[in-house]
Amino acid sequence: MKFTEEHEWLLVDGDVVIVGITDHAAEQLGDIVFVELPELETKVAKGDEVSVIESVKAASDILAPLDGEIVEINDAIVTNPGLVNEDPMGEGWFFKMQIEDLSVLDDLMTEDEYKDFIG
Amino acid sequence: MTELRQTCLHDLHVELGAKMVPFAGYAMPVQYPLGVMGEHLHTREKAGLFDVSHMGQVILRAPARALETLVPVDVQGLAVGRQRYALFTNADGGILDDLMVANRGDHLFLVVNAACKDADIAHLQAHLPGVEPVTDRALLALQGPLAEQALARLVPGVTALRFMDVATLDWDGTALWISRSGYTGEDGFEISLPEARAEAFARALLAMGEVAPIGLGARDSLRLEAGLCLYGHDIDTTTSPVEAGLSWAIQKSRRANGGFPGADRILQELTQGPARKRVGLRPEGRAPMREGTPLFASETATDPVGTITSGGFGPSLQAPIAMGYLPADLATPDTLIWAELRGKRLPARVCTLPFRPSSYRT
Missing domain, CATH: 3.30.1360.120 (Probable tRNA modification gtpase trme; domain 1)
Structure with a gap:
């Protein structure tokens, strides 16, 4: 599993990458009450705002961690946004992306590096 | 900093x-x-x-009628042992702050907003004797x-x-x-x-x-x-008490003779109605509509007719809720309004306030 400075995790699953937010991010956001996911087959560039999550307090954007195409979305978190708080690193995943060159993942943080990053 | x-x-x-x-x-x-x-x-x-x-918190050792020169509220009629909601208004009929005024017998006791307290105390001291910040x-x-x-x-x-x-x-x-x-x-x-x-x-x-x-x-x-205003968001110097739906705070004794800042505008709005009104909004979807979200009369209208001043998710209602200002003709319950959120127009319905009945022990 790899991590971004925007508190996303990425897990390679065959030729696609599963993306979600970290435990740390979910805890910081608090009770999530709304999730908006990108449309299928959307081509995204790294840094694009692709999802919105809202807690009771505030709205946050989820940025595309890499260039690629959205190939699957997790409708379960749209129906039940609380799933992101309950299991952010598992059932609460956001979307799957097709990435042309998986080697770009090497530039992202490892779990240990992410733990240092969040202090 | x-x-x-x-x-x-x-x-x-x-x-x-x-x-x-x-x-x-x-x-x-x-x-x-x-x-x-x-x-x-x-x-x-x-x-x-x-x-x-x-x-x-402010103790005010000044006559009730003196405080009435700064608020459109009946302070003289406030019995000992009673408290009342009040507003400091300005000469344009805008709201400088909202506050609570209690009659504690030999003095009045005021509770004002944190962000406004220095300005409120200066305002009180400029106009009234006996201002004692606590x-x-x-x-x-x-x-x-x-x-x-x-x-x-x-x-x-x-x-x-x-x-x-x-x-x-x-x-x-x-x-x-x-x-x-x-x-x-x-x-x-x-x-x-x-x-x-x-x-x-x-x-x-x-x-x-x-x-x-x-x-x-x-x-x-x-x-x-509870549909309550937050100063600096739902009310401020650009909103009048009547626009904000706070006319109930202006008692009968103050409606005849004025004698408070902004009385001309406020009394006129009380009789003729304000041009815009604070309303409750229930978004039809699940997306919360936050402060600053522009409101439109239709899905395609180009110019906004109002803005959301407070909005978020109501945990007791398990639904998004918001408050904002709309022109008087649109400020009626069940009117469909469109909010622009992340480039998309999403529908919300005007509703009465509060969103949830209050349970005061009256």
């Missing part, structure tokens, strides 16, 4: 695991480990304890259906109070200035007490099973569900 002030309960908040944030120049607890949703629901079901010591007392709020039961264990006399009554009651040799009021739509109390005794008092309440500490996050969602 100037250093944040701390209330006398700061160490207690930290000990309780609060996340502290800057608010009106103070470090304040925005939430405790229970979280905004849990704290909100706890207050609606049991009793929540809020530290609101950042708010301004700087050595904390202010706590205990809110919720079990607030009376909890507080009565320490201060049995509170059971005799009804909504908007005020009294001085003893707790363990300390004089508590208590009002039966709050900012949540629930029954509850606000308690002013010497800073030196505040932590012991708060700990005595928190030791009770039904009492949990509540942060500013839930305070905001609770007041929003």
